[in-house]
Amino acid sequence: MPGARRAAALAVSLLFAGCAGDHSTLDPAGPSARAVATLWWIMLGGSAVIFAATTAALVLAWTRPRIFGGDPSRPLVLWGGLILPSVILVALVFAAFALGERMIGRSGSTDLLRIEAEGRRWQWEFRYPGAGGLATIDTLHVPAGREIEFSVTSTDVIHSFWVPRLGGKIDAIPGHRNTIRLLADTPGRYGGVCAEFCGTGHTVMRFEVIAHAAEDYDAVLARLAAGEAPEEMPGDRP
Amino acid sequence: MSANPDMISPIKLHKELARLWDTPPGWGRFSAVNHTVLGKRFIIAAFVFFSIGGVLAMLIRAQLATSGSAFVGPEIYGQIFTMHGSIMMFLFAIPMFEGFAIYLLPKLLGARDMAFPRLTAFGFWCYIFGGSILIVAMLAGVAPDGGWFMYTPLNSGVYSPGINADVWLLGITFVEISALSAAVEIIVSVLKLRAPGMSIDRMPIMAWYLLITAFMMLFGFPPLILGSVLLELERAFDLPFFDPTRGGDSLLWQHLFWLFGHPEVYIIFLPAAGAISMMIPTFARHELVGYRTIIVAVIAVAFLSFGLWVHHMFTVGIPHLALSFFSAASGLVAIPTAIQIFAWIATIAHGRPRFDVPMLYLGGFFVVFIIGGLTGVMLAMVPFNFQAHDTHFVVAHMHYVLVGGFVFPMLAAAYYWLPHFTGRTSDHRLSVPAFWMIFGGFNLTFFLMHLTGLLGMPRRVETYPMEAKWDWLNLVSSIGGFIMAIGFALFVLDIVVQARFGMPARRNPWQARTLEWATATPPTSYGFASLPLIEDRADRLDPEKLGPALARGDGYLGFTRNGWMETLGVDMVTARPTEVVVLPRSTFLPLWTALAIGSFVLCLLFKFYWLSLLPVAVVVVLFLMWAAATGNREDTPPLDIGHGQSAEVHWQVERPPSWWAMTFTLAADGVVVTSLIFSALFLRVVAPDWPPATAAAAPTAALALAVIASIAAAAAGRFGVGRLKAGASPIAAQAACLLLHVVALAALAAGLAGIDDATRHAQAAMLAAVLGLAALHVAIGIIFAGFGLWRAANGYVSPRRSLDLRIGGLWHDATAVIVLVCVVSGVLLALAAGGEVW
Numbered sequence A: 001m002p003g004a005r006r007a008a009a010l011a012v013s014l015l016f017a018g019c020a021g022d023h024s025t026l027d028p029a030g031p032s033a034r035a036v037a038t039l040w041w042i043m044l045g046g047s048a049v050i051f052a053a054t055t056a057a058l059v060l061a062w063t064r065p066r067i068f069g070g071d072p073s074r075p076l077v078l079w080g081g082l083i084l085p086s087v088i089l090v091a092l093v094f095a096a097f098a099l100g101e102r103m104i105g106r107s108g109s110t111d112l113l114r115i116e117a118e119g120r121r122w123q124w125e126f127r128y129p130g131a132g133g134l135a136t137i138d139t140l141h142v143p144a145g146r147e148i149e150f151s152v153t154s155t156d157v158i159h160s161f162w163v164p165r166l167g168g169k170i171d172a173i174p175g176h177r178n179t180i181r182l183l184a185d186t187p188g189r190y191g192g193v194c195a196e197f198c199g200t201g202h203t204v205m206r207f208e209v210i211a212h213a214a215e216d217y218d219a220v221l222a223r224l225a226a227g228e229a230p231e232e233m234p235g236d237r238p
Numbered sequence B: 001m002s003a004n005p006d007m008i009s010p011i012k013l014h015k016e017l018a019r020l021w022d023t024p025p026g027w028g029r030f031s032a033v034n035h036t037v038l039g040k041r042f043i044i045a046a047f048v049f050f051s052i053g054g055v056l057a058m059l060i061r062a063q064l065a066t067s068g069s070a071f072v073g074p075e076i077y078g079q080i081f082t083m084h085g086s087i088m089m090f091l092f093a094i095p096m097f098e099g100f101a102i103y104l105l106p107k108l109l110g111a112r113d114m115a116f117p118r119l120t121a122f123g124f125w126c127y128i129f130g131g132s133i134l135i136v137a138m139l140a141g142v143a144p145d146g147g148w149f150m151y152t153p154l155n156s157g158v159y160s161p162g163i164n165a166d167v168w169l170l171g172i173t174f175v176e177i178s179a180l181s182a183a184v185e186i187i188v189s190v191l192k193l194r195a196p197g198m199s200i201d202r203m204p205i206m207a208w209y210l211l212i213t214a215f216m217m218l219f220g221f222p223p224l225i226l227g228s229v230l231l232e233l234e235r236a237f238d239l240p241f242f243d244p245t246r247g248g249d250s251l252l253w254q255h256l257f258w259l260f261g262h263p264e265v266y267i268i269f270l271p272a273a274g275a276i277s278m279m280i281p282t283f284a285r286h287e288l289v290g291y292r293t294i295i296v297a298v299i300a301v302a303f304l305s306f307g308l309w310v311h312h313m314f315t316v317g318i319p320h321l322a323l324s325f326f327s328a329a330s331g332l333v334a335i336p337t338a339i340q341i342f343a344w345i346a347t348i349a350h351g352r353p354r355f356d357v358p359m360l361y362l363g364g365f366f367v368v369f370i371i372g373g374l375t376g377v378m379l380a381m382v383p384f385n386f387q388a389h390d391t392h393f394v395v396a397h398m399h400y401v402l403v404g405g406f407v408f409p410m411l412a413a414a415y416y417w418l419p420h421f422t423g424r425t426s427d428h429r430l431s432v433p434a435f436w437m438i439f440g441g442f443n444l445t446f447f448l449m450h451l452t453g454l455l456g457m458p459r460r461v462e463t464y465p466m467e468a469k470w471d472w473l474n475l476v477s478s479i480g481g482f483i484m485a486i487g488f489a490l491f492v493l494d495i496v497v498q499a500r501f502g503m504p505a506r507r508n509p510w511q512a513r514t515l516e517w518a519t520a521t522p523p524t525s526y527g528f529a530s531l532p533l534i535e536d537r538a539d540r541l542d543p544e545k546l547g548p549a550l551a552r553g554d555g556y557l558g559f560t561r562n563g564w565m566e567t568l569g570v571d572m573v574t575a576r577p578t579e580v581v582v583l584p585r586s587t588f589l590p591l592w593t594a595l596a597i598g599s600f601v602l603c604l605l606f607k608f609y610w611l612s613l614l615p616v617a618v619v620v621v622l623f624l625m626w627a628a629a630t631g632n633r634e635d636t637p638p639l640d641i642g643h644g645q646s647a648e649v650h651w652q653v654e655r656p657p658s659w660w661a662m663t664f665t666l667a668a669d670g671v672v673v674t675s676l677i678f679s680a681l682f683l684r685v686v687a688p689d690w691p692p693a694t695a696a697a698a699p700t701a702a703l704a705l706a707v708i709a710s711i712a713a714a715a716a717g718r719f720g721v722g723r724l725k726a727g728a729s730p731i732a733a734q735a736a737c738l739l740l741h742v743v744a745l746a747a748l749a750a751g752l753a754g755i756d757d758a759t760r761h762a763q764a765a766m767l768a769a770v771l772g773l774a775a776l777h778v779a780i781g782i783i784f785a786g787f788g789l790w791r792a793a794n795g796y797v798s799p800r801r802s803l804d805l806r807i808g809g810l811w812h813d814a815t816a817v818i819v820l821v822c823v824v825s826g827v828l829l830a831l832a833a834g835g836e837v838w
C-alpha cells in the first residue's frame, strides 16, 4: 500500500512538477513540510475512498436497496454514520497529534539556532542574535541542514510568517512572540509570504529565504554584517 | 375530527379571516406583520443581496484570472472581498434561512402566524436598513476593507482610520438585531404555537432543526455583538480593548469573533439540513429513518460547534496540546454530520425513490458537501492546518461547505416549496441546465482551488507573479465562476417564468405528508382557517384530506370573534391547548422603530454622539407604544376554542409566549455578560503589558450600594406581583422598585465617574465596560418599572392580569444578578491589577 501510495503521489507530483513554483507545499524542502505533504497525500487518498464509498452508498440506496439487507438503516447509519467515521477519526487525530508534537511541540534538540522575524507593514526584518547586530530586510539567510527556531512578532498589525516549502506558518502578532521551528534540507532559495491579510501591501509582503551550506553560514553572516554582499549565493550556482 | 356545531360556510369563514389577517394594500404594505408576506420579503431581499455578493465574486475572479492583473488596485480589492464575505454571511445566508423559517414554521406547526409578528417585521426592517448602510457605503467607495472577520489591530482606529470599519461594525450589528429577534421568535413559536396534539416528539423534523439552530443563534451571536460593540467603543472613544500597546489584545477579538463564527457555519447548515430532511422522505416515499437519532445528532452538533472555534486560530501561538483538543473536537463533529447523511441515504434505501428537480439539486448537495466535509476534517488536523491555513485551500473548503451545505439545499428547497409559494408548477425546462451549469461551474471554480492553495497561494492577495505558476489554476477557477453565474441567472429566469406562467398546481403536488401542504397554495394570510388536531407524528399526515377539512372550519378556532387575530398556545411538551394567543394587527410601529434605530446607527457612524441620544429616546417611546398596544383593562372569561374546549386569553396565563421570549432574551443577555467578564479575565491572563502602571480603582462603597439597591429593586418588584395576586395594589411596590433602580443607577454612575481615564489601559476600559453594562441593565430596569407603574395605575393589571409586572420582574431579577456579577468582577479587576479599592 505505501508503495502504491508513493507511486501515486509521485505521479501527481510529476503532473504538477511544471507548475510547482517556489511556494509549493507539495514540493517540500524540509522535514516539516515533507511530513505535512505526506499527511496530505494520505488524507487525500483516504478522502477519495470515503467519498467514493459514500457516493456508492447513495447510488446503491437508490438503485439496489436490497444490498443493504432487510433493514438498511443498520449498516448505513450505524456503520457508515457512526462506527467507521469514529475509527478513522480516532486514528487520524492521534497520527496528527504525533506529527504535530514533532513539528510544533517542544523541541528535544539542543542545536537550535535562533533567528528573530519581525513583520511590519509591509516588510520583514530578520535579526541574527550573535551576528553583530545584523539585520536583513525581506531576505532571510539560514544554514541548510540545521533546525532554526524563529521567534516571530509584529510591530503593527497581525502578519503571518510562512515559507511553504519548509513548513507551516505562524502568526506575527503585536504584543506576542510566537515560535516555529523550520529546517531546510539543502542550500537553495525558498519563497516566503505574509499569509495573514494586513492591508493594502499584503500582496507584496513577500520575502526570500536563502539557505547556505552550513559550513559557509558564519562567513556569510560576517560578510553581511560588514556590509558586503555574500560572495556566493546558492541559487546562483550552475 | 368532529364537525363544528355552528359551522359557517368555508367561503364566509375565509372572508372573515382574510378581513382580519390580510395586509392592507398600498402604503399599508409597509405595515405588514404577516409571516407569509414577511417570509417572502426576507427571501427576496436575501436573494438580492446574494446577487450583489455574486457580482463581487465575479469581480474577484476577473481580478485573479491572470497573474499581474491591474483590474483594480489593493484599496478597491480589499473592499470587494470584504464585502463579498460579509454580504454572503450576514446579508444572504442568515436572512435567507430566517425567511424560510418565518414563511414555513407556522404552516409546519399548524399555527396562524409566528409568536411575535411585529418582531418579525421589526427584524425585517433592521435587516434591510443595516444591509442598505453597507451597500450604500460600498457605492460611495467607503465599504469595509479589512476582511470579513475584521481582525484587530488592522481594523482598529490606528490602521483603519476611515469610516469603513465603522460601517461594518454598526451595519452588521444592526442586522444582528434581526438575527437575535428571529432566534427568540423561532424558539418561542416552535415551543408554544403548535397545533394541539403536536407533542414535542411529534414535531416535524424541520421544527427540531430550526429550534436547535435558533438556540445556537441565541448563544452564538452575543459574543460577536459584544466584540463589535467593544471594537466600535475602541474606535470611537479610544478604549483600548484590543490595543496591545495599552493592555488590550488582538487575540481577544479573534476569540469573540470565532466563538460566534464557528457556530455560524452550523447555524447556516442546520436549517438547510432540516429542509433536506423534509424533502428526502417525500421523494423517497418513506418517512425519515432515524427521526430520534437525527435529533440527537443535531443537538450534538449544536454543542460541539461551540467547542471548535479555536480551529480558526491554530497558528496564533496557542500551545500544541490545547490545539489538539480543539482538533479532536473538530474531527468529532464530523460524526453527527455523517449520521445525518447516512440517515438520509437509509431513508432512500427504505423507500421507493422518485426523481424530480429538487432531488437533482440534492444530488449536488451530496457531492459538494461531502467533499467540503472531508477537507474540513483535513483542516482540523493541526499540522496540515499550519500549511493550508490562510491559503486558497481554505477558500475552496469553505465554499464547498457553505455552497454545498446551504446553497444547493436551498435551491432544492426553492423548487420543492415553490408550488406552495406560487400555487404553480414548474415545467423543468430551465431548472436542469441551470443545475448543471451551477454544479459544473462550482466544481470548476473551487475543486482545483484546493491545489492552488497547496501550491502556496495565500488568501486575499489582489495579484500574484507569473513565476508562481498559479495562472492556469486561477484561469480555470475564473471560467468556472462565470459559468456558475450564468447558471444562477438561468435559475432566476426559471423561477420568474414559473411564478408568472407556470400551470396552476393542485394541492400537495409532491404528495408530501407534512402540514404545510394542508394550506391553500398560494397560502392565505391566516394560513389555516381552523387549526388541526394532530394525532400522529407530524410527518405522517394526509394534507389532501386535512386541508379541505380545516378550510371548512372543522378544527380549532374555526371562527372569528372580537375582531381578534387568534391562534393557539399549547403546553410545550404535550401540546395540550393552554391559551388563546391574540396576535397584533398590521402596524407601522416596527418600521418606525427600525427607522429610529437606523438614525441612531447613522448618528454613531457620523460621530454625532450627543445627537444620537435623540433617536434612543424615540426608540424607547416606540417600544413602550408596542407594549401599550396589547393587553386589556378587563378580565376576559375563558374562551371557546372549538371541539367543546376552552382556554384563557394569553395575557391571563402564567407563562404565555411573551414571558418565554423575555426568558430567552435574558439567556442571550447572560451570554453577553459572561462573554464580557471572560474578556476581562482573558486580557488579565493573556494580554501583554499587565498589570498596568497605574490601575483604575473601584469605589467599593458606591458599588456595594448599587448591588444592594438593585437586589432591593428586584425584591420590591416581586413583592408588587405578590400584592397584585393577593388582590392588593402593586403601585407602591412598583414605585419603590423604580426608585431603587434610580439609586442603583446613580451609584453605578459614581463608580464610572471614579475611573479617571478609561483610555489609559485596557484594565480601566474593561472596568468601565463592566460597570457600564450593569448601568445599562439598571437603566432599562427603570423603564420596565415605570411601564409597570403606568399599567398598574391605568387598570391594565388585575390578579388575573399580572403578566406585565411579571415580565418586568424577570428583568429586575436578572438585573440584580447581573449588577452583582459585574460589580464583583469590577472589584476583582481593580484588585488583580493592583488598583486600590476604596
Ligand SMILES: [Cu+2]
Residues within 6 Å of the ligand: A119, A122, A158, A159, A160, A194, A195, A196, A197, A198, A202, A205
Ligand atoms: Cu503582512
